[in-house]
Each structure stands twice: as C-alpha cells, then as structure tokens.
Amino acid sequence: MKQSPATPLPAPKERRRLREDRSLTQADVATRLGVSRATVRSWETGRSAPRGRKREAYARLLTAGPAHTQAEVNARQEEITPELVGAGTGAGTRTGTAREARSADRGERAAGGRKRSARAGELLAEDGDSGLTEPSLTPAQAFDALYAFCAPALVRQAYLLTGRRELARESVERAFQQAWYRWPEVAVDRDPAGWVRATAYEYALSPWHRLRPRYRHPEAPPAGAADRALLDVLLELPPVYRRTLLLYDGVGLGLPETAAETEASTPAAANRVLHAREAVAARLPELASPEDLHWRLAELASAERLRAAKPRTVRWYGERRAQQWTRAAIAFTVLLIAVTALTLDTAPDHYEAPLSPPETIHGLPPRAAPGPLSAAELRLRARLRSQEVSGPERMVPEIR
Structure with missing residues (x-):
C-alpha cells in the first residue's frame, strides 16, 4: 500500500513570515489548528513539523490570502509590545501601527494598553519556557533556542538602560556567555529568561564602564526628536529607577516580580515607579499616561536597528573565555606553588641567636694621634x- 505524499511546507523562517503577513500571532494559529502555542513555535523554529491533517491545515493557513477581520487587525496592532519583551518583526510596520493606535480614542487605548500588558507577560513567559524541558534537545540546542527568543528583546532593553548600542549588545552577550558557563543551573531555573535578563541588566548598569576608553564619549542619539527627548529623560533617571520603570512599564512585569528582580520590597518598587513616571511626565507631559509611556518605550526600542550575535558565536566566545580563565588560574596556582617551594628551600631550618647589642668599655686611655x-x-x-746612609759602624769582634 502506497502512502500519500506529505503536503509540502515552506521553510521554518518562511512559515513565520507568512504568518506575520496574515497579521496572525502564534496564539491565533494555535487556536485555529487546535494545538498549543509551544507547538506552533516549534514548527516555526524547525525543531518539529506537523503531520497528517494538522500539516494540511497548517499549509492552507499559511498559503491563504491576507486576513482582513477586525480581530486579526487588532491582534496585529498588539505586535508592537513583543518588540520590547519578545521576538519581533520589522520595525517599520510596528512603528506605523503604533502611530495609528495612538490616534484612536483614549478609552480604547487604555483598554488596549491593559491587554498589551497581559500579552507582554505571556510573551515573556513564552520566551522563558523556550522548550528547555524537551528531552530531545541537546544543551547547545536548548541554549540556542533561549538565545533566539530572548536576545533581540534584551538588546533593545539594554539600549534603553544605557543609551549605548555597543554596550547593549556586549551586555547581552556577556549575560548569555555566563548562562552557558552555568547552563546546568540555568536550564533548571524556573525563569531562564529572567535569569539572563537580570544578569544583562547588572552588567549594563555597572558603574565601571565609565572608566573604559571606548565608553567615555556619548554615542550618536536617535534620529527622531521625540525619541531623543525620551531617551534623555530615561538616562537622567537614577539607574535603579530606570531599571524599575523599564521592567514595570516597558517589559510589563508585575509589581512583585519587578521588586524581586530589583532586590527591593514591593512598596519601594512602587515608589520608584511613581517617582520615575513623575520625572518623565514633568519633561514630557504627553507621556503622563502609563499606556502612552508603554507604547513610546516600545517604539523607541524598535526604532534602533540592534542586532545580536549568532548563538554559536556567543557560545564559542564564552567557552574561549572560560578556557582563558582556567589557564590563568592554573598558571597562577603553579606560580604560587613555585614561590612556596623556593621559600621553603631558602628559609633557615634552625634557630640562630641574634647578636648581642654593643656595649661601651670604660677605663682605657684614649688613643692619641701624632702631633x-x-x-x-x-x-x-x-x-x-x-x-751616612750606611748606618752605624759595624761591631767587629777582636781575637785575643
């Protein structure tokens, strides 16, 4: 009995592009096909492929014409938030969508803001899962999956924290290198994305960067005047206020999660958010609403073309740095052993009494010098x- 040929599917990257062209989210595709969102994510990353009727329905959904329903349009408008908290798409389309959404009624925008915040939390949790619990993935594949989902958003977040593009990329790469070095611990963590995010934030906000020659001079500001104004306000905030505001109003974490990640109490985190909002509203009154601030942070992050390195490159540099530190530790240990051996060989092996102090002798005449x-x-x-020089006369004995 011959089996019918499987329905052809586009490449994994093409599947994602076709879905985005139809203004569909992964949740929409999962709802239509009756599968989980993690399954759709696996299809788009190439880790797995649908079979049977699911494959046929998935192929029809991707190759169908663009959707025009109001629900799908609204879902597409919400895609600006993943620019800051998860994997994103092109910046130009989302920026235009954000401008259209800002021109809508304020009440609808407030309701949409709450919905986008919930969507941000879901996407962040989706990034944190990243299929790490699948037993079929090797450690390198699981790390690459976590990096692919979290690195683009973390680079944009680090840029909002520092205002420096190179430092943002370096912070994320160092955080993932440390995660790869401690992968057995990170892989079983309840929130791997949060672990990496906290590490990247700590590195990005380190005060020692100001002593490095490459970071002594400011970088070129954003092209837009509104973006420059918002970035200047953010950089004027204290680092801890800036971090708290970004986590709460930018990423969309809850207040307890924000307090835990910033190592503060919940009332302290709430006060920081309020003071940061007041400082932003004093300079930019149009951002007095938290929903407007959320949108503007997402727009500012998506306006910059920030690209993260390849996961294989990050892993290679992390392993190389670990090897260098290991060799340096071994060399220092060998040097310490050699110095200790030399000290033991040259050190005295018995007790030597010290010389008695000199004493003055009395009673002797002083030495007189010739005058x-x-x-x-x-x-x-x-x-x-x-x-005569010959000296005295010689005495000659007489013979008697």
Missing part, C-alpha cells in the same frame, strides 16, 4: 739625615 714635631725633634731629624 707636630718640637724644635729638638726637628734638629735631631736634620742631624740624622746629614749622616
């Missing part, structure tokens, strides 16, 4: 010099 000759001594010396 000038007197007149009699001078005459005697002259007479002796005038005589």
Whole structure:
C-alpha cells in the first residue's frame, strides 16, 4: 500500500513570515489548528513539523490570502509590545501601527494598553519556557533556542538602560556567555529568561564602564526628536529607577516580580515607579499616561536597528573565555606553588641567636694621634739625615 505524499511546507523562517503577513500571532494559529502555542513555535523554529491533517491545515493557513477581520487587525496592532519583551518583526510596520493606535480614542487605548500588558507577560513567559524541558534537545540546542527568543528583546532593553548600542549588545552577550558557563543551573531555573535578563541588566548598569576608553564619549542619539527627548529623560533617571520603570512599564512585569528582580520590597518598587513616571511626565507631559509611556518605550526600542550575535558565536566566545580563565588560574596556582617551594628551600631550618647589642668599655686611655714635631725633634731629624746612609759602624769582634 502506497502512502500519500506529505503536503509540502515552506521553510521554518518562511512559515513565520507568512504568518506575520496574515497579521496572525502564534496564539491565533494555535487556536485555529487546535494545538498549543509551544507547538506552533516549534514548527516555526524547525525543531518539529506537523503531520497528517494538522500539516494540511497548517499549509492552507499559511498559503491563504491576507486576513482582513477586525480581530486579526487588532491582534496585529498588539505586535508592537513583543518588540520590547519578545521576538519581533520589522520595525517599520510596528512603528506605523503604533502611530495609528495612538490616534484612536483614549478609552480604547487604555483598554488596549491593559491587554498589551497581559500579552507582554505571556510573551515573556513564552520566551522563558523556550522548550528547555524537551528531552530531545541537546544543551547547545536548548541554549540556542533561549538565545533566539530572548536576545533581540534584551538588546533593545539594554539600549534603553544605557543609551549605548555597543554596550547593549556586549551586555547581552556577556549575560548569555555566563548562562552557558552555568547552563546546568540555568536550564533548571524556573525563569531562564529572567535569569539572563537580570544578569544583562547588572552588567549594563555597572558603574565601571565609565572608566573604559571606548565608553567615555556619548554615542550618536536617535534620529527622531521625540525619541531623543525620551531617551534623555530615561538616562537622567537614577539607574535603579530606570531599571524599575523599564521592567514595570516597558517589559510589563508585575509589581512583585519587578521588586524581586530589583532586590527591593514591593512598596519601594512602587515608589520608584511613581517617582520615575513623575520625572518623565514633568519633561514630557504627553507621556503622563502609563499606556502612552508603554507604547513610546516600545517604539523607541524598535526604532534602533540592534542586532545580536549568532548563538554559536556567543557560545564559542564564552567557552574561549572560560578556557582563558582556567589557564590563568592554573598558571597562577603553579606560580604560587613555585614561590612556596623556593621559600621553603631558602628559609633557615634552625634557630640562630641574634647578636648581642654593643656595649661601651670604660677605663682605657684614649688613643692619641701624632702631633707636630718640637724644635729638638726637628734638629735631631736634620742631624740624622746629614749622616751616612750606611748606618752605624759595624761591631767587629777582636781575637785575643
């Protein structure tokens, strides 16, 4: 019995592009096909492929014409939030969508803002899962999956924290290198994305960067005047206020989660958010609403073309740095052993009594130095010099 040929499917990257062209989210595709969102994510990353009727329905959904329903349009408008908290798409389409949404009624925008915040939390949790519990993935594949889902958003978040593009990329790469070095611990963590995010934030906000020559001078500001103004306000905030505001109003974490990640109490985190909002509203009154601030943070993050390195490159540099530190530790240990051996070889092996301190001797006449000759001594010396040099006469014995 011959089996019918499987329905052809586009490449994994093409599947995602076709879904986005139809203004569909992964949740929409999962609802239509009756599968989980993690399954759709696996299809788009190439880790798995649908079979049977699911494959046929998935192929029809991707190859169908663009959707025009109001629900799908609204879902597409919400895609600006993943620019800040998860995997995103092109910046130009989302920026235009954000501008259209800002021109809508304020009440609808407030309701949409709450919905986008919930969507941000879901996407962040989706990034944190990243299929790490699948037993078929090797550690390198699980790390690459976590990096692919979290790195683009973390680079944009680090840029909002520092205002420096190179430092943002370096912070994310260092965080993932440390995650790869401690992968057995990170892989079983309840929130791997949060672990990496906290590490990247700590590195990005380190005060020691100001001592590095490459970071002594400011980088070029964003092109838009509104973006420059918002970034200047953010950079004027204290680092802890900036981090709390980004986590709560940018990423969309809850207040307890924000307090836990910033190592503060919940009332302290709430006060930081309020003070940061007041500082932003004082300079930019149009961002007094938290929903408007949320949208503007997402727009500012998506306006910059920030690209993260390849996961294989990050893993390679992380392993190389770990090897260098290991070799340095071994060399230091060998040097310490050699110095210790030399010290043991040259150190005295018995007790030597110290010399007694000198003492002054009394009762001896002082040593007199020769003084000038007197007149009699001078005459005697002259007479002796005038005589023969042969000396006194020799005594000759007489024979009797």
